Amino acid sequence: MKVAVVKESAPGERRVALVPETVQKLSQAGLTVLVEKGAGDGAWFPDDTYAAAGATVTGTDDLYATADVILMVTRPDEAALGRLRTGQAVIGMLAPLIDPHLARTLAERGVTAISLDGLPRTLSRAQGMDALTSQANVAGYKAALVAAEAYGRFFPLLITAAGTARPARLLVLGTGVAGLQAIGTARRLGAQVSGYDVRPASKGEVESLGATFIQLTSGLSAAGEGGYARELSAEERDAQQAELAAHIARQDVIITTAQVPGRRPPLLVTAEAVAAMAPGSVIVDMGASPLGGNVAGSVPGEAVVTPNGVTVIGAENLAASVPTAASNAYSRNISALLLQLVSAGDSEARTLNIDTTDDIQAGVVVAHGGEVVHPAVAKLLADESANQGS
Ligand code: NAD
DSSP, rough: OOEOOOOSSSSSSOOOSHHHHHHHHHHHOEEEEEEEEETTGGOOHHHHHHHHHHHHHHHHHHHHHHHHHOOSOOOOOHHHHHOOTTTTTTOOOTTTTTTTHHHHHHHHHHHHEEEEOOOOOOOOGGGGOHHHHHHHHHHHHHHHHHHHHHSSSOOSSSETTEEEEOOOOOEEESSSHHHHHHHHHHHTTTTTTEEESSSHHHHHHHHHHOOOOOOOOTHHHOOOOGBOOOOOOOHHHHHHHHHHHHHHHOOOOEEEOOOOOTTOOOOOOOOHHHTTTTTOOEEEEETTTTTSSSSSSOOOOOOOEESSOOEEEOOOGGGGGGGHHHHHHHHHHHHHHHHHHTTSTTTOOOOOOOTTTHHHHHHHHHTTEEEEOOOOHHHHHHHHHHHHHH
């Protein structure tokens, strides 16, 4: 079986799906690895390091023409879609709940689409494959550094002959994987850190990192399925925004990470809350997206300074800005999933053994045999065509 690693095409994307160390492991497992020329350049893995690990470095045409499985970090662009053919498989972070049309296009082409972001994360045998977690860890770490860089003062308490600087007050809103890593990193930089989340379980996690948990008096609790948060009702959201505003006004730095799977990110920091912050404050919005983020007025990929002097950074794809660490982790995740899919089948034939009755595969296999097989994605598409029909 030929497994191919492509050069990512999205602007600013510097990660690569497989690093040379993992190429070696896949070769030892009997897979042939092809690498598109320059695929690892952005993450500082030159072509010759792949060749030394046993991969064949080749051009785009040859790669798509001969590969059985295409590995990527994100998703195929238009050019790649044009090259994919029936019987091929694509494994990446395809975000099918956000863009179900891609899943449908891949299904129509007869391509098997496998998306790491559907992995059942609480399953212990899937943890080595959990790319959402590994990439969120990298992004949360970087968010704290981005905030420190933009902040005009120190994070730690500093006592010097030239005076004493008080530590920065930093609040993390949304304390899942990225938020906890941002808390840990900001604490290591010496900031005075607090955290807030709607899932009650997160209180203990925030406190175990030495940060203070902010408990809202409204007692809002929104644990959803699979360890995720559920979307808040309009009343809950209004109460949350109003109560958070008082906490936000006291902070120097805010990092927001809140997400609800398949939904637009919840708005946690309103325009009024931003306006009440002191000049020089910094907000890093990891939820920033074209649909809106966790912070009013955040623009993906840009730093906006508000009239009252608050820098609002729309932090997009932070994991790509720590490309070597992020690629190392992603490479382990994707190869663990790949080997699981292969080993589930006949070990001599080395083909992907698609079986959606398996817990892991039920989560990650989006399209197979010409159909969108993932129930939640298929439902989104069916609802959409029902709405168009009515
Ligand atoms: P995520 O990226 O989906 O969301 C980030 C955080 O935002 C979450 O903690 C969520 O509760 C929070 N959030 C959503 N809406 C909010 C709102 N309105 N106000 C405040 N906070 C809000 O989450 P994630 O980091 O991917 O983690 C989700 C869950 O999965 C966590 O419980 C995490 O511990 C769990 N998890 C478990 C495992 C495992 O068991 N191995 C692995 C990874 C993650």
